[in-house]
Amino acid sequence: MVKLKKELIKLKNMLSLKEPKGTKDWFPEELNIRQAIFSTWRRVCRRYGFEEYLSPLVESADVYRAKSGEDVGGKELLSFHDLGGRELAIRPEMTPSVTRMVAKIYHSAQKPIKYFSVANFMRNEKPQRGRNREFWQLNCDIFGSDSWRADLEVMQLALDLVLEFKPPKGSFCLALNSRNLLDQMLNLAGADRLSEESKMMVVRTLDKWQKMKKEQLLARLKEAGLKTTGIEIVENFMNSSSLADLAKKIPALKNSLGFGELDKALFMLSKLGYQDLVEFNPAVIRGFDYYNGIVFEMFDKHPANNRAMFGGGRYNGLAEIFGEKNFPAVGFAPGDETFRLFLESWNILPTITYSEKLYFLPLLDKELEFESLALAALLRQEGKDVFMGLELQKMSKALEFANKKNIEMVIIFAQAEKEKGEYKIKNMVTGEEIIKKFKI
RNA sequence: GUGCCUAUGGUGUAGAGGUAACACAGCAGGUUGUGGUCCUGUUAUCUCGGGUUCGAUUCCCGGUAGGCACCCCA
Numbered sequence: 001m002v003k004l005k006k007e008l009i010k011l012k013n014m015l016s017l018k019e020p021k022g023t024k025d026w027f028p029e030e031l032n033i034r035q036a037i038f039s040t041w042r043r044v045c046r047r048y049g050f051e052e053y054l055s056p057l058v059e060s061a062d063v064y065r066a067k068s069g070e071d072v073g074g075k076e077l078l079s080f081h082d083l084g085g086r087e088l089a090i091r092p093e094m095t096p097s098v099t100r101m102v103a104k105i106y107h108s109a110q111k112p113i114k115y116f117s118v119a120n121f122m123r124n125e126k127p128q129r130g131r132n133r134e135f136w137q138l139n140c141d142i143f144g145s146d147s148w149r150a151d152l153e154v155m156q157l158a159l160d161l162v163l164e165f166k167p168p169k170g171s172f173c174l175a176l177n178s179r180n181l182l183d184q185m186l187n188l189a190g191a192d193r194l195s196e197e198s199k200m201m202v203v204r205t206l207d208k209w210q211k212m213k214k215e216q217l218l219a220r221l222k223e224a225g226l227k228t229t230g231i232e233i234v235e236n237f238m239n240s241s242s243l244a245d246l247a248k249k250i251p252a253l254k255n256s257l258g259f260g261e262l263d264k265a266l267f268m269l270s271k272l273g274y275q276d277l278v279e280f281n282p283a284v285i286r287g288f289d290y291y292n293g294i295v296f297e298m299f300d301k302h303p304a305n306n307r308a309m310f311g312g313g314r315y316n317g318l319a320e321i322f323g324e325k326n327f328p329a330v331g332f333a334p335g336d337e338t339f340r341l342f343l344e345s346w347n348i349l350p351t352i353t354y355s356e357k358l359y360f361l362p363l364l365d366k367e368l369e370f371e372s373l374a375l376a377a378l379l380r381q382e383g384k385d386v387f388m389g390l391e392l393q394k395m396s397k398a399l400e401f402a403n404k405k406n407i408e409m410v411i412i413f414a415q416a417e418k419e420k421g422e423y424k425i426k427n428m429v430t431g432e433e434i435i436k437k438f439k440i
Numbered sequence: 441g442u443g444c445c446u447a448u449g450g451u452g453u454a455g456a457g458g459u460a461a462c463a464c465a466g467c468a469g470g471u472u473g474u475g476g477u478c479c480u481g482u483u484a485u486c487u488c489g490g491g492u493u494c495g496a497u498u499c500c501c502g503g504u505a506g507g508c509a510c511c512c513c514a
Contacts, residue, residue: 018505071512071513072512092513093514126441127506309514394471394472394473395472395474399475400476403475403476415473416473431474
């Protein structure tokens with residue numbers, strides 16, 4: 001006996017009940033919240049005429065190596081070989097897959113193509129708050145339109161996705177920037193004369209603007225090779241509180257492409273009723289360098305969860321990795337966990353409440369095994385959801401079970417009912433019982 | 441990849457260098473057809489290995505696992 005117990009403990013240590021690192025078991029209670037979020041996402045996307053698609057869980061590993069950055073497409077990639085020796089990888093993001101799908105149909109499809117998906121992804125990284133190895137994302141993209149209206153619609157959709165959860169005023173904002181504007185500013189600052197490497201360093205430094213101290217920032221810009229006048233321009237740019245402020249600080253940028261597209265987007269969003277929710281933010285850079293127009297990030301303003309919820313922007317040059325001609329694309333992708341943290345921090349987590357009540361039908365009498373099953377079948381035919389008890393139960397235990405499981409309706413059917421040719425429906429909240437005819 | 445923190449029943453927590461206490465949940469019963477209360481019973485080699493010690497679950501070192509932050513990324 002003692003030996004057996006020891007063996008069991010050994011086995012327990014080898015086969016842990018813990019789910020694999022960075023993944024999460026979804027028990028009904030939490031899955032319910034996630035599904036509520038997903039169904040709201042889907043509803044809002046369809047409201048904008050977006051259609052849902054889905055790609056396979058895996059792609060050829062090379063697809064990600066070609067495009068997805070050093071980490072996401074490199075050491076964080078979970079890959080394996082199939083029977084034919086092909087190297088496949090579990091998707092770490094949706095953009096390459098959806099680009100591949102759209103490239104297939106692009107020529108014959110009606111433009112614009114408005115697509116969304118809700119899918120899971122894997123990245124082999126170190127888990128922390130708001131970031132797991134397995135995660136879900138909503139991906140929304142418009143293909144085939146280079147118009148500012150496409151950028152606008154995508155941002156409107158992003159805002160409505162958040163607004164649909166009825167967040168309190170001032171709880172979030174959409175921060176915009178433009179890769180074009182950024183490039184033009186960097187050219188003004190003399191960064192176009194720097195090597196690619198040094199230019200990257202400048203961009204990285206801008207990305208850290210909020211996090212690092214001023215002396216450090218300036219030192220890094222100098223190290224990258226910017227002259228004093230250039231550093232001044234960068235500083236002025238990063239310290240701009242609005243587009244108007246920027247126009248005053250660096251007048252040379254006022255007539256640039258980037259300035260114009262931002263001005264237009266902010267103006268239209270304001271006129272459409274989002275005026276308190278949108279702002280120019282020079283520190284919105286975003287990691288991937290395939291972005292080439294407007295970029296944006298949705299910020300949670302809760303002090304305990306002050307972070308970017310999700311972001312997106314325009315990326316027109318991705319189809320070429322499949323050897324296809326490039327087409328215009330603009331999109332964004334909120335993750336389930338960061339979005340949930342936002343909802344949680346403002347205490348607006350949704351739940352799904354099912355309209356159908358659940359009925360519990362306990363087996364109260366061993367003699368009535370068949371009749372109880374037949375009754376359950378009948379109720380199900382009537383469209384009711386029936387939880388059938390699987391063991392013989394005393395009445396008090398059956399009712400106690402229903403209470404603990406929060407089941408509102410209990411079907412009472414035992415010898416006395418059978419003799420009268422009926423069954424009872426007991427409401428556990430009001431205590432009232434309804435008698436129904438039942439003959440077999 | 442770097443740094444910091446944590447590890448006690450199923451869950452959440454106490455505790456002290458001398459072999460573990462409480463709450464909740466689960467199961468069984470008190471209660472043979474009417475519930476949420478109450479009572480009883482039951483559930484732990486205190487994460488693993490090494491060291492200090494007469495004695496370690498407690499102190500020290502290491503492993504492992506988890507959390508948080510950075511890096512990276514959306």
